[in-house]
Each structure stands twice: as C-alpha cells, then as structure tokens.
Amino acid sequence: MPEQIWQIIEGSWSQSQAWPEFKAAMRSALPRNTKRRKNADQDPSRWAILPGLCCHSAGGQIQWANDIAAAWLLFYIAADIMDTIEDCDQPEKWWQELGPGAAINVASGYFFSAAHLLDSLHKKSRTSRIATEIIERLTSGFLIMCSGQQRDLTEKSLSLESYWQITRAKSGEFFGMACWAGARLATGDINILERYQEFGHHLGSLIQILDDLEEFNHIHEIRSRQTWQNLRKSLPFVYAFEVFPAEKKNLLLELLNQDPADATVIDEMIRLLEETGVVVYLLAEMERYRALAKKSLARANPVRNAAEYLERMLIKLGPNN
Secondary structure: OOHHHHHHHHHHHHOOOOOHHHHHHHHHOOOOOOOOOOOHHHOHHHHOOHHHHHHHHOOOOHHHHHHHHHHHHHHHHHHHHHHHHHOOOOOOHHHHOOOHHHHHHHHHHHHHHHHHHHHHHHHOOOOOOOHHHHHHHHHHHHHHHHHHHHHHHHOOOOOHHHHHHHHHHHHHHHHHHHHHHHHHOOOOOHHHHHHHHHHHHHHHHHHHHHHHHHHHHOHHHOOOHHHHHHHHHOHHHHHHHHHOOHHHHHHHHHHHOOOOOOHHHHHHHHHHHHOOOHHHHHHHHHHHHHHHHHHHHHHOOOOHHHHHHHHHHHHHOOOOO
C-alpha cells in the first residue's frame, strides 16, 4: 500500500484535538502495526489501493484517490473491529486487555476520522465539484452494509439465498463503493462507473467466500464456543444445511452444540461436511465470481496496465495465497 495513505491518516490525527493516549490506541489497531490475519487477503491495508487502481484504470492517476483510499481503509478497519465484537469472536491482541468497550471506542474514532477525510474533498480543487456525490454514494453504501449486518446478527439461521443477500450487502457493497469512488475521480460516465461498481461487488463476494473457506480449513484451531456457534452462518455450513436431509441436519446441529476442543467432534464435523462436496462448491463459486469480476472490468474499457494489475489480483485470490 502507498506510504502516502498512512501519512494522510497520521496527518489527520496529528491535526485533530484527540488526546495523545487515544491517538496511540488508534495507531495500535492499524494493520501496519499488528499482524492480525493468517491470510494476507484478509488484511484491510492490502485492499486500500483499490480506489487508486480503479481511478487509474478509468483514466486518472493513482494518487488522486489517496484521500478516499485512506478514508475507506479506516472504515474497513472500524467495521472489522465492530464485526469481531458483535460476533463475540476472539479479541485481537491490541484490545485483549483494554476490553470490547475501548475497542468500540477506537472503531468510533476511525469512523469519525474517515468522515473528516471525506469532508476534506470539498476543499480540494480536483474533488470539490464531485465531493457531495461521492460522500452520498458512500453513505448510502454504508447503510446497505449495516442492513446486511443487522440481518446477519438477528437471524438465527440462514438460508443460502439469505447468505448471498448478506454477502452482497456487506462485502460486495463495501468493495463496490471503493471501486466506484476511485473511478468517479476520473470519469462521470454512468455506464463505466456501473462496471467498476460491479467489479468491486464481485471482488468483495469472492473475498468473503475465501474468508469462509479459510475458516473451514482452520476449523481445528477454534476453541471459543461462540466462534464455534457462529460457524453455522458461514458458507460451508449454510450450504450443508441447505442440501442435507433432516437426519444429517440434526446430526450437524448436535455437533455444533458439543465442545470444539474435542478433536473427535471436529473430525466428525469435517467428515460430515465433506459428504456435501462443500469445498468443490466453494471453489466453484469463487471461480464464478472471479469470472464475473473479469467480465465487468473488461466492459469498463480500462487502461491496459491498470487492468492487468487488477486481473492479477483476482488470479492470486485463492486458498493459502
């Protein structure tokens, strides 16, 4: 990720009236300061270059999107913190001692910092005319994301249809708005902007499938009962509940109610899920979204070298890459 994006975030904080200890807490949660993901594809900072790449792909320059990229990255990290707490997942090391309340406060600081960065678009000559349009588009997208998160938190079990609706609302919408906003800095063509939004939607869905697949591949490492229970809303389990007959659904539910520290329980869970061909299903869905993303990008008539970089990012997205 370009160093300028980190500098923009630091500059925003240094000019603010936030107390030093709060600034230190916000810095401690930045991906550059802590390795929080086993899979690099799940590192928010890896994707902060998307607005710049889509801007370049649409005919602009990567650095035009630095302010938007910095704001989007802060929104990403904040949403990730909130999601971890709302799902009662294992705490990250940086807030393990501070507690979830302090972590939510740091996420709030990220939200307000990101909003401040977006507001600064009004004051810059290149973006002053389109600042309101970009901010309104992002605000609308965040409300869609929150809608998806609300359903994810309140529905006890998900159908396959509901899973995909939530995935499109959360991950798809979030990546879609990043690509749209970056491209908007270079063009006002509605059709082209729709293609970049579609590209981001498909990319976000692909990343979510990969996230669920990686979680399934590391199922032996789960120790928290809450994380174990949350598995029923991940794609492998949603798919299994959709295709299994009643007898095997009940067996799967029984296993989810047992102790995740028991290796025999996990082995039986994996054996049962593999009967559905779930890994083949997930890999097929990944390929489908990868193809859809490539098609949307090609229809945007992109600048060649930027498009090639984006396509390489798509190709590299896979298990353990």
